[in-house]
Amino acid sequence: MKASDETYVTPIYILSGFLGSGKTTLLAKLIDYWQEAGLKPAVIMNELGDVNLDGLLVKQEVPMEEMLGGCICCSIRGDLGVTIHELIQKEHPDLIVVEATGAANPMELLDGVTETALYMKLDIRPLITVVDSAYLMELFDRQQGKTYRLMQEQIRCASVLILNKTDLLDSSRMQELLKLLNQSNPYAKKIPAVKCEVDLAELLVEGEGAQGATDEAGDQNLSQTHSHYGQSDSHNHNYTHNHSHSSHSHDHSHEHSHDHGQDPHGHDHHHTHSHVMVHTHYLSGPVDSKAFEQLIAELPRDVYRAKGVLTFSDTSSRFLFQYAYREPDFMKITPQGDIPDVVVFIGEHFDKEELSEKLKALEAGTLLAE
Numbered sequence: 001m002k003a004s005d006e007t008y009v010t011p012i013y014i015l016s017g018f019l020g021s022g023k024t025t026l027l028a029k030l031i032d033y034w035q036e037a038g039l040k041p042a043v044i045m046n047e048l049g050d051v052n053l054d055g056l057l058v059k060q061e062v063p064m065e066e067m068l069g070g071c072i073c074c075s076i077r078g079d080l081g082v083t084i085h086e087l088i089q090k091e092h093p094d095l096i097v098v099e100a101t102g103a104a105n106p107m108e109l110l111d112g113v114t115e116t117a118l119y120m121k122l123d124i125r126p127l128i129t130v131v132d133s134a135y136l137m138e139l140f141d142r143q144q145g146k147t148y149r150l151m152q153e154q155i156r157c158a159s160v161l162i163l164n165k166t167d168l169l170d171s172s173r174m175q176e177l178l179k180l181l182n183q184s185n186p187y188a189k190k191i192p193a194v195k196c197e198v199d200l201a202e203l204l205v206e207g208e209g210a211q212g213a214t215d216e217a218g219d220q221n222l223s224q225t226h227s228h229y230g231q232s233d234s235h236n237h238n239y240t241h242n243h244s245h246s247s248h249s250h251d252h253s254h255e256h257s258h259d260h261g262q263d264p265h266g267h268d269h270h271h272t273h274s275h276v277m278v279h280t281h282y283l284s285g286p287v288d289s290k291a292f293e294q295l296i297a298e299l300p301r302d303v304y305r306a307k308g309v310l311t312f313s314d315t316s317s318r319f320l321f322q323y324a325y326r327e328p329d330f331m332k333i334t335p336q337g338d339i340p341d342v343v344v345f346i347g348e349h350f351d352k353e354e355l356s357e358k359l360k361a362l363e364a365g366t367l368l369a370e
């Protein structure tokens with residue numbers, strides 16, 4: 001069956017995982033894998049900030065829709081259906097991958113995709129969560145409130161867990177991690193990995209879960225199986241989409257009242273990420289690499305993710321900058337098109353003002369002197 005056929009049921013994969021866990025790393029590998037199999041994947045990327053730097057890591061020929069400036073599971077959830085619809089109409093992809101911002105609650109996201117599957121022919125595939133193994137263990141030790149709980153939700157929803165960044169854990173910590181994950185989600189297949197280096201055929205097959213019954217013959221690469229969520233038979237029904245998004249909306253009113261620390265009343269907050277803050281700073285020109293490295297080394301603990309595109313005054317190339325779990329990473333890039341120099345910081349209740357001052361000093365060349 002071809003993607004351009006009216007009857008084609010488009011498989012849709014959701015990649016979940018905390019900020020900086022390795023979702024984009026996995027996405028790049030999946031795209032290669034599918035393309036080698038002669039398939040045309042399309043991507044929906046969601047970023048909290050207003051620039052999509054992860055998109056720079058995805059090949060240019062892959063159709064991509066960006067959903068920026070909000071979290072896909074919450075503030076821009078209503079747009080998800082429209083985005084999926086447009087992508088299918090325009091590109092006729094063989095499959096779609098949604099890479100959600102790491103702050104997204106996958107249950108909400110799944111709900112959004114499910115809603116869309118009521119009026120579009122979608123086969124929702126079992127959810128893959130990429131776990132930042134080292135960061136999860138650190139938070140487990142500290143039993144840190146909301147971030148830890150969000151990670152737990154991302155773990156609980158998954159059919160497959162990629163335990164990424166195992167290079168940062170020794171074997172006894174690894175055993176602890178497995179024990180922890182077996183408690184949180186005994187059903188999911190757990191695959192340890194470094195840089196999401198996993199057997200992708202196994203990953204995608206394992207993701208089909210215990211049910212495993214195929215209802216479409218012939219298409220080996222994309223067999224239509226029943227997912228854990230009972231959604232895959234959505235293509236047997238031709239629902240009219242006659243309910244408004246608002247009928248599925250959730251009560252957001254509690255969101256800001258429990259922003260600090262644990263909720264002593266044990267309320268089950270769906271929007272655990274409401275405390276996540278984003279600070280975007282467009283740079284006025286090249287900056288000194290040493291000064292930038294210092295700024296990064298001095299970032300408060302509450303900034304747990306940063307990305308950017310930078311030009312350094314003391315090097316000739318431009319760089320894609322990544323910072324996750326306090327590890328900075330620089331990759332030489334030659335971006336196509338008009339990509340500004342920009343840095344995006346993501347974290348919890350950090351002092352934006354102070355960071356902004358430091359960035360200004362960096363631009364002015366006075367940071368090291370301070």
Ligand SMILES: Nc1nc2c(ncn2[C@@H]2O[C@H](COP(=O)(O)OP(=O)(O)OP(=O)(O)O)[C@@H](O)[C@H]2O)c(=O)[nH]1
Nearest residue numbers: 019020021022023024025102165194195322324329
């Ligand atoms: N040490 C280590 N670093 C890794 C591993 N996998 C990925 N990284 C690094 O972690 C950073 C984040 O990786 P991404 O793939 O961009 O993570 P992401 O989940 O897409 O990040 P967001 O889109 O911000 O949520 C990059 O600097 C990667 O090079 C790993 O197995 N070990």
